[in-house]
Amino acid sequence: MEEETVRPSTRFKGVVQKPNGNWGAQIYSYNQRIWLGTFRTELEAAFAYDSASLKLRWGGPHRNFPWTPITTEEAKFQTQYSTEEILKMIREGSYISKFLEYARSCSIGHGVEVVAWRELFRKELTPSDVGPLNRMVIPKRYATEYFPNIQAGGGTLELVLRDGAMRLWNFRYCYWGSSGSYVLTKGWNKFVKEKGLKEKDVVVFLECDCRMTRMPGIQRLRIIHVEKSRCNGGWGGGGSSRSSNGGGSSSSAGGGGSSSNATVNVDDQEDSMEVDLELRLGLKTSDEEKSMEVEPLLRGGALAEFELFGKQIF
CATH class of the missing domain: 3.30.730.10 (AP2/ERF domain)
Known part of the structure; x- marks a missing residue:
């Protein structure tokens, strides 16, 4: 067989x-x-x-x-x-x-109703952030404003965050006195691998007030969200064009020139099927959804559209 x-x-x-x-x-x-x-x-x-x-x-x-x-x-x-x-x-x-x-x-929203939320900060990843060092440096101005004070009492604690699918991620958050650096260490490498992060991808930290099933009152959650860089392709590869080099399915929206696409061949049909499957499984966003995703979440007091826990929030 x-x-x-x-x-x-x-x-x-x-x-x-x-x-x-x-x-x-x-x-x-x-x-x-x-x-x-x-x-x-x-x-x-x-x-x-x-x-x-x-x-x-x-x-x-x-x-x-x-x-x-x-x-x-x-x-x-x-x-x-x-x-x-x-x-x-x-x-x-x-x-x-x-x-x-x-x-x-099912309730794809995991029983979560988002009441209010705000973006804390975002960081574009550097080569060392996604390299073998297993750590991401948090800029000092953001660490001191938004993260717990860890300079006293050992300089290390566990930081628990959730992603947009409500999955928990545990990171070791450290202050390195020798260099004056604030870093995420243990747990970061796993996050990089499972999210497929590369240089120039952006990690966004958010704070959400939510009502949760079987829990009283308003719960405040810390969220870690990923925005894939347009130049990195991948499932969220966005942008107005997609490369067919070594990556996911490729497609073209016309784009001028005198291309000879007079007929639809088998490869085009397979690409279309793959894109459809990616969208159905949440592995890929449409161009319209992607253009919203890479916009700042807060702009002049108005909230851009953003998917959290499987639901669009505003």
Whole structure:
């Protein structure tokens, strides 16, 4: 079964390209190879691997895609089925549609009603912020204004933040007296890897007052949000153009010139399917949504539109 020669994907874990141009997905569990099926696009195969990994490995650190407000509901969805049932749905191609139907029926907002919020500060990441040093330097003026005072009492504490999917992130926040630096250390490297951060991406820190299910009164939450740089591409690659070099699916909106796109070929159709799947799973925003996302969250007292906990807030 599925013994023909295959070539591993250079983009995604557990994905192989078959001689006929289709894409296969496979995963190893307890030293046993489990074939997950054949798919039309590389993206579908990569998502199949992530879904199987969630069931067989409790999520694991080796996902192909970062978590989104939609995919954070997937673990709950899978508790309704046995491992055999999940694998059967993946192989027969019904898994994504059933999962998305479940996600739409859930409260993607995680029982959170945003009452008020404000942007504290943002920082454009430097090469050292996303390098092997496992730390991000917080500018002193922001650290002293918005973060706890840690110069006394050891100069170290745990900082707990949430992302827009309500996922908790624990960072070690330190003051280095020798250099006078305020830094996030332990936990930062994991955040960089799972969010796919690169130089020139922007990390935004926000403060939200929320009403939360089963909790009295107003809760104040600290949020860490990522805005991908236009020059870095990726799932949130934004901008008015997208490069097809080594990254996600490519598309063009005309763009002038005398291109010879007289007919729609198979590659164009596959790109369209991949973009559609990315949008449905929350892996990619539309150009309109992306243009709103990179705008400042506060402007002249008026709030720009922004997605938090799977909902648009204003």
